[in-house]
Amino acid sequence: MPKSTFKNLPKEKKDRIIDAAIDEFANNNYHKASITNIIEKSNIASGSFYQYFENKEDLFKHLINIVGQRKLDYLDKEIMQRPDEINFFELLKKLYQGGLNFAKENPRLLSIGNNLVNNNCEVCNKIMEELKPQSDQFFKRLIKMGIKRGDLKEDIDVEFTAKFLTSINYSLSDFFYTEDGLNENAMVPVEALIEIIKDGIKPKRGDK
Amino acid sequence: MPKSTFKNLPKEKKDRIIDAAIDEFANNNYHKASITNIIEKSNIASGSFYQYFENKEDLFKHLINIVGQRKLDYLDKEIMQRPDEINFFELLKKLYQGGLNFAKENPRLLSIGNNLVNNNCEVCNKIMEELKPQSDQFFKRLIKMGIKRGDLKEDIDVEFTAKFLTSINYSLSDFFYTEDGLNENAMVPVEALIEIIKDGIKPKRGDK
Amino acid sequence: MPKSTFKNLPKEKKDRIIDAAIDEFANNNYHKASITNIIEKSNIASGSFYQYFENKEDLFKHLINIVGQRKLDYLDKEIMQRPDEINFFELLKKLYQGGLNFAKENPRLLSIGNNLVNNNCEVCNKIMEELKPQSDQFFKRLIKMGIKRGDLKEDIDVEFTAKFLTSINYSLSDFFYTEDGLNENAMVPVEALIEIIKDGIKPKRGDK
């Protein structure tokens, strides 16, 4: 919800501001992120900032929307072209891998997401509250599709499984994140993860 | 690592301070949590605080230890009495349920834990770095026990599964957390969760 | 190195701030001088101070520059017009007298200088390290001129004598400083000082 003044800005200036903001919020949690820094980095007048955005929170929400949109675009292009034609677990794998790839290619956006999810500050919680349903909805649709395709048990608790897959999705990058960024070999364990989700960890009759 | 000055304080005063600190760090992330507030709430002189603790970080570390210890005590009493005599999945269920119960009974401690885990600030990361191995180790031991008991597949990736169970554990309270605290019905879905971990979500031969 | 914000301030306000700062640093050494006091005396918002200067050190360095510049201006106008046309000892006398006059007319600036020179604090030492060579260089040039003019012995140790004259210069105001400021009769003894430097204190052949 930036003000119309922001939307009317020349693209170059808009980009400069958003880029500085992404940088700041990627490297600092909500409270530590400094509007002053963003103003300096993007080389605008401090007064101007408040003609573009209501306040810090307004900017942060805008960033969160950007992150979400960019990820969606990324996954759409790469993966979600024909979700109903692929086996559920293949789709899930691609989805998770896509998420990791996106994170690897956009570490700052990942960082902003993490800062949102993990920071129990009033603003963050409020935003989270608004966002959660979206992600759940997304997986609920996938799961129903999977059941229809016969890839998933019919008696599964859709609601809960959606939450579960969402949660796993969120923690994925934590799995593979090291000090130097995302582990290069992150893709291999995704397979193991899918296996667990698919078959569980209990030995089956016939297993040795 | 509070100073001895703190340890020697009368219990009532110690409790007052810790209580105020828990309150503050439960409701605010590390940076926003205010020593000034804690000092006011606990009604001590500002100088006294620094006779008790080296600095803000020292207090925070102490709180984290308290949270960890209290959770450990709680689980020990409730669950971990004879871990090798119980089926792995029963144990896991009890563990997760125990964690949720603890969180429900101690919402402020849960909140502090979340603030530690999720806040990408230097201090928090430093502390996390020190704590992470502990949690992983804990689940690794459980998993090896489970394999020995025949509850788990032999060819499972122990390291990875431990991380997976740790991660699930961390996200559990997120599952069931609402604005008013923990969902009363949280216990039912834990069963569903265990089922997924145990058997996966793929239909097996013989399922209808 | 005050920020441009400061330089752009209306002269009246700049003067108010500098005046308050001179007062504070004249009456207190670097550590005891209080930014808070300066802010109150000059009636600006505390935040404003840090829009004008980086920090306390930045302000102090600026004051030192002001003191140096004002003294230079003073001496230039009064004394240093044609240094090569005057006898070395006449020049020295005028220089010392000029320094004393400047100190008498600007006791607060003298005090700041003393606080810089005498206070073995990190900041002061750092600044001193930067300034020392200047003063030595100044006297070295004078001495070489004096030798050329035949006013000084040819075999004099230039380096050392420069240090000596610098040191005497620094201590001069100490000579004549009383609780009420500079002794009114300070000028007379400067002649005696010059005599000592010129002829020493040993009786010569032919003296009674």
Place this chain on the structure above:
Amino acid sequence: MPKSTFKNLPKEKKDRIIDAAIDEFANNNYHKASITNIIEKSNIASGSFYQYFENKEDLFKHLINIVGQRKLDYLDKEIMQRPDEINFFELLKKLYQGGLNFAKENPRLLSIGNNLVNNNCEVCNKIMEELKPQSDQFFKRLIKMGIKRGDLKEDIDVEFTAKFLTSINYSLSDFFYTEDGLNENAMVPVEALIEIIKDGIKPKRGDK
């Protein structure tokens, strides 16, 4: 003026406290020197400190007395045995050299002295005011002796020359002080200094 409680302390404890205090006041100017540090270094109770000394100022004055006394003892032993039997300039040389030697052997005491002399804080100025006459008196006696012995001009301004020699004495260590302490070759230039004082820097009749 420490309290009698301090005087009655066992020597070992007294020494511990004084040593810690010398260390602190040698490395920091009056305001930055921290009673808290001294208390910690000397391992006494903070309350005890105020049973030994009135306050910070009281301790500092005591240290200054110690420094003065030790220097006096040092010079007495080394130099001042028969002042009237030695040529004035020889005596002066020995005195200055003795001062430098003392400073080289007792760098912490030198540092305290410098901190006193150079720091225009209220306490320091008050102490200086009390001490100055002593030093002047000392040189006045020497000068009168020198005149009587025929080493010095008869018409010299005794008062002023005493101040001059005192001042030179104070600045001497500044001459030769480097980052690593006192210059090893400090003694050579003392001769040059004496030459200046003795004969001045003006060429005499007969000089080439």
Place this chain on the structure above:
DNA sequence: GATGAATGAGCGTTCATTCAT
């Protein structure tokens, strides 16, 4: 006499936001 916890004014600095131009 010894102890060491208690005190609280004071410090330099940051920062989101406002407001006059």
Place this chain on the structure above:
DNA sequence: AATGAATGAACGCTCATTCAT
């Protein structure tokens, strides 16, 4: 619409000194 100076509450922390035991 753009500017950038102004604002002031709040921060973590230090320290000489007091006081109850």
